[in-house]
Amino acid sequence: MSRKQMHLATILSNGLGLPYAWLEPQVDPADYANIHALVRYAKAAERGKLDFIFLGDFLAQSQRSEAHAPGQTLEPTVVATAIALATDRIGIVNTVSTTFEKPYNIARVLKTLDVVSGGRMGWNAITTSAPHAAANFGRAIDDRETRYAQADEVIQIVQALWGSWQEDAWIADKNARRFTDLSKIAPVNLRGTYASSRGPLEIPPSKQGQPVMAHAGASPHSHALAGRYADILISEVFTIDEARHQRESLRRAATAAGRNPDDIKFFAGVIPTIAATPAEALARRGRLVEPDIIQQVHYLGRLIGLPLGPDDLDTPLSAAQLSAARANPGDPRSFRALEVAREGWTVREVLHHAVIDFHPAPIGPPEVVADHMQEWFEAGAADGFWVTPDIYADGMDAFVDGVVPLLQQRGQFRTEYEGETLRDNLGIDHQYGLRQPHSKP
Ligand SMILES: Cc1cc2nc3c(=O)[nH]c(=O)nc-3n(C[C@H](O)[C@H](O)[C@H](O)COP(=O)(O)O)c2cc1C
Known part of the structure; x- marks a missing residue:
């Protein structure tokens, strides 16, 4: 069979x-x-x-x-x-x-x-x-x-x-x-x-x-x-x-x-x-996310329980922020968002991973x-x-x-x-x- x-x-x-x-x-x-x-x-x-x-x-x-x-x-x-x-x-x-x-x-x-x-x-x-x-x-x-x-x-x-x-x-x-x-x-x-x-x-x-x-x-x-x-x-x-x-x-x-x-x-x-490479793929997806980045950073804050805004975009989350962060059980995308944030990317790069999209986004x-x-x-x-x-x-x-x-x-x-x-x-x-x-x- x-x-x-x-x-x-x-x-x-x-x-x-x-x-x-x-x-x-x-x-x-x-x-x-x-x-x-x-x-x-x-x-x-x-x-x-x-x-x-x-x-x-x-x-x-x-x-x-x-x-x-x-x-x-x-x-x-x-x-x-x-x-x-x-x-x-x-x-x-x-x-x-x-x-x-x-x-x-x-x-x-x-x-x-x-x-x-x-x-x-x-x-x-x-x-x-x-x-x-x-x-x-x-x-x-x-x-x-x-x-x-x-x-x-x-x-x-x-x-x-x-x-x-x-x-x-x-x-x-x-x-x-x-x-x-x-x-x-x-x-x-x-x-x-x-x-x-x-x-x-x-x-x-x-x-x-x-x-x-x-x-x-x-x-x-x-x-x-x-x-x-x-x-x-x-x-x-x-x-x-x-x-x-x-x-x-x-x-x-x-x-x-x-x-x-x-x-x-x-x-x-x-x-x-x-x-061809993970970096090229992330840059390509990032360009498709970028026009919505301001809305998305606020939304990311709600997903992981932190008050995030445009000033946070170009730094990774601090150890204190990461320990205070909580995945919001009301939106299943929050688990993936938190997982990517814990990898040490800047907030902008976290969003470039398309963590706020209609379906999962394998990138690479x-x-x-x-x-x-x-x-x-x-x-x-x-x-x-x-x-x-x-x-x-x-x-x-x-x-x-x-x-x-x-x-x-x-x-x-x-x-x-x-x-x-x-x-x-x-x-x-x-x-x-x-x-x-x-x-x-
Ligand atoms: C993968 C997917 C594709 C969908 N495509 C359409 C569509 O083409 N047109 C549409 O009006 N709704 C579309 N929907 C919306 C659903 O049919 C449905 O209206 C929506 O999920 C809300 O439904 P509810 O009344 O059961 O909560 C789609 C939903 C999913 C998950």
């Missing part, structure tokens, strides 16, 4: 990278609106045999200052179509909100993309929690209970619509003059509190039947929803212990929903910075990144990793050509795709229509 290997995904956001990546000399700011750049990075990820590209979707303004580039420009279904036509094996997981999109539209668009891509699509079903996104739809954001109850209904209706054209409904028999067997294409007639649809959807199965289900989030509601429906969960975790804890909570949610917990893959995020030559991933994987902290390149222009190639070969040599990652569909490559069972048993919307 072959040894278990990790899965790998990457996010394609705005074509530039982290918010200040566009300021770097190798970056063309015009890539912010250049679909060819996104396609180029998707092809690089496929060269690295990554499982899938993740396309997020934030339905509101994300720019914080004039120097800060917004996180996303182009609408994801358009991007997914371009990527699907330019690649052959890599999966594409699109984010679509269960709060602001109707299930019939979601089912139609994603099944179309699944057919067009040859069975390589996934749906990241998220509820959207930002009030300014709700405002773009003339609404206020609902409480979490309501958003997740609506998500549950919407997912069930979408999956029922996907199954409403049965797998053997398409006959195309010219002699019998029967294009389909109409008894196998039936309305779903689902009516819930938040969403309803009649159906059917006139789209045949894709090469993998229907899209794979993903969810991104870390709240208990998030895990309960993912436990019922997701094949992939993408989380936000900063330590191995926290990741193991969340992965176990997700696995318990799957068991409670009557599923095999091995059927959900838990992805931990990572934002690597890769360069490719070995440092591969070691981080191998350690987490072997500790049972993740089934896979969701990689955000720091600067797309050279960060995607640095990962694919530097880190992936190391993981392959170590037997941690595939050297060839297992199959043609996203389901094949993730090792996810066939599903068509709603998974049984399920509650009626």
Whole structure:
């Protein structure tokens, strides 16, 4: 039996990278609106045999200052179509909100993309929690209970619509003059509190039947929803212990929903910075942190329980400060921040280690990144990793050509795709229509 290997995904956001990546000399700011750049990075990820590209979707303004580039420009279904036509094996997981999109539209668009891509699509079903996104739809954001109850209904209706054209409904028999067997294409007639649809959807199965289900989030509601429906969960975790804890909570949610917990893959995020030497890598990441350094020094103070300000930036913490420092248990990043501070770096350099970022940040030559991933994987902290390149222009190639070969040599990652569909490559069972048993919307 072959040894278990990790899965790998990457996010394609705005074509530039982290918010200040566009300021770097190798970056063309015009890539912010250049679909060819996104396609180029998707092809690089496929060269690295990554499982899938993740396309997020934030339905509101994300720019914080004039120097800060917004996180996303182009609408994801358009991007997914371009990527699907330019690649052959890599999966594409699109984010679509269960709060602001109707299930019939979601089912139609994603099944179309699944057919067009040859069975390589996934749906990241998220509820959207930002009030300014709700405002773009003339609404206020609902409480979490309501958003997740609506998500549950919407997912069930979408999956029922996907199954409403049965797998053997398409006959195309010219002699019998029967294009389909109409008894196998039936309305779903689902009516819930938040969403309803009649159906059917006139789209045949894709090469993998229907899209794979993903969810991104870390709240208990998030895990309960993912436990019922997701094949992939993408989380936000900063330590191995926290990741193991969340992965176990997700696995318990799957068991409670009557599923095999091995059927959900838990992805931990990572934002690597890769360069030939540790010093070059730290300088590169430092340039991406520097525009926010004043805000970050105050925040670092809160993380480690010290009153820090701009005057502290260029000296290391004193012995007295270090003995008074306490990691703030309310933010799991504080443990790593304190660990780096104890290594004797100046406060500015501590921040250059990206201790205040959305995911852990291994910084250094490719070995440092591969070691981080191998350690987490072997500790049972993740089934896979969701990689955000720091600067797309050279960060995607640095990962694919530097880190992936190391993981392959170590037997941690595939050297060839297992199959043609996203389901094949993730090792996810066939599903068509709603998974049984399920509650009626
Ligand atoms: C890795 C990751 C990726 C996410 N991507 C998106 C996204 O593309 N669009 C979005 O609106 N929310 C995204 N979210 C936010 C979550 O879906 C969720 O709304 C947030 O974690 C708050 O959820 P809660 O209401 O369960 O607390 C993402 C979360 C994580 C952890």
